[in-house]
Amino acid sequence: MERPRPLCATAVASIVMGLLLVVVAGCADAREPIPMPTASAPSASATSTPSPTPTPTPTPTFDATRLSIDDPASLWVVVNKLRPLNPTDYAPSDIVRVPVPYANEPFLRQEAADAVVALFAAAEAEAGLRLQAQSAYRSFAVQVRVYNGIVASRGQEYANVRSARPGHSEHQTGLAIDISSIPSVCALDPCFGDTEHGRWLAANAHRFGFHLRYQPGMTGITGYSYEPWHFRYVGVELATELHETGVRSLEEFFGLPAAPTYAE
Numbered sequence: 001m002e003r004p005r006p007l008c009a010t011a012v013a014s015i016v017m018g019l020l021l022v023v024v025a026g027c028a029d030a031r032e033p034i035p036m037p038t039a040s041a042p043s044a045s046a047t048s049t050p051s052p053t054p055t056p057t058p059t060p061t062f063d064a065t066r067l068s069i070d071d072p073a074s075l076w077v078v079v080n081k082l083r084p085l086n087p088t089d090y091a092p093s094d095i096v097r098v099p100v101p102y103a104n105e106p107f108l109r110q111e112a113a114d115a116v117v118a119l120f121a122a123a124e125a126e127a128g129l130r131l132q133a134q135s136a137y138r139s140f141a142v143q144v145r146v147y148n149g150i151v152a153s154r155g156q157e158y159a160n161v162r163s164a165r166p167g168h169s170e171h172q173t174g175l176a177i178d179i180s181s182i183p184s185v186c187a188l189d190p191c192f193g194d195t196e197h198g199r200w201l202a203a204n205a206h207r208f209g210f211h212l213r214y215q216p217g218m219t220g221i222t223g224y225s226y227e228p229w230h231f232r233y234v235g236v237e238l239a240t241e242l243h244e245t246g247v248r249s250l251e252e253f254f255g256l257p258a259a260p261t262y263a264e
């Protein structure tokens with residue numbers, strides 16, 4: 001894996017250990033690797049060659065060091081293709097069942113689970129929109145089985161772009177959830193972003209602590225193409241800061257290297 005691959009996001013359904021698991025992974029998109037903005041080198045982007053977006057800046061008063069981005073149990077942990085969880089077989093200690101409608105029975109860490117309940121309730125109360133959990137917590141062991149199954153059937157290279165490697169998935173933190181609509185339309189498909197449900201989520205999820213983790217045109221930084229269904233719980237403070245300042249990735253917000261693909 002030395003360069004992004006021109007493939008699109010996809011969903012792979014796999015029956016593992018009697019469970020129907022829907023495994024989703026974005027993949028690299030070679031069209032537009034985006035240079036990593038750096039705080040120390042403010043470019044004259046307004047006057048130079050085409051710049052995707054001006055580099056947003058965090059609110060000066062926001063303390064971006066308040067929580068760890070390395071501790072797997074931190075609400076701010078940053079996991080990507082260059083930052084595996086440490087330890088890679090990390091398992092949260094406070095996983096609970098999330099009492100919401102679902103396509104696959106959802107489990108998350110307690111705080112994220114409470115936030116999902118509030119988020120779904122607000123969507124229905126404020127906009128008359130029904131939501132369901134498509135996929136939430138996936139343990140290291142489950143991810144190993146899924147990933148190895150794909151490697152066995154389709155090969156390593158295919159698996160690398162279609163499924164997160166064990167230890168590298170945000171779903172293993174117990175803080176990430178894939179959301180779909182009821183009735184299900186465009187589930188796990190980029191067209192979900194154009195649905196009323198997808199638009200409401202993009203505009204409101206931050207109020208409940210969720211960050212739209214894989215935004216369009218960010219493959220060169222996050223390593224994943226647009227996933228309008230994947231939300232990462234980071235707490236209301238950080239989610240709101242990201243939303244209001246327009247910073248579109250945790251990598252940029254915390255000044256981390258771009259992670260378009262695995263190091264290997």
Ligand SMILES: [Zn+2]
Binds near residue numbers: 024178229230
């Ligand atoms: Zn996801």
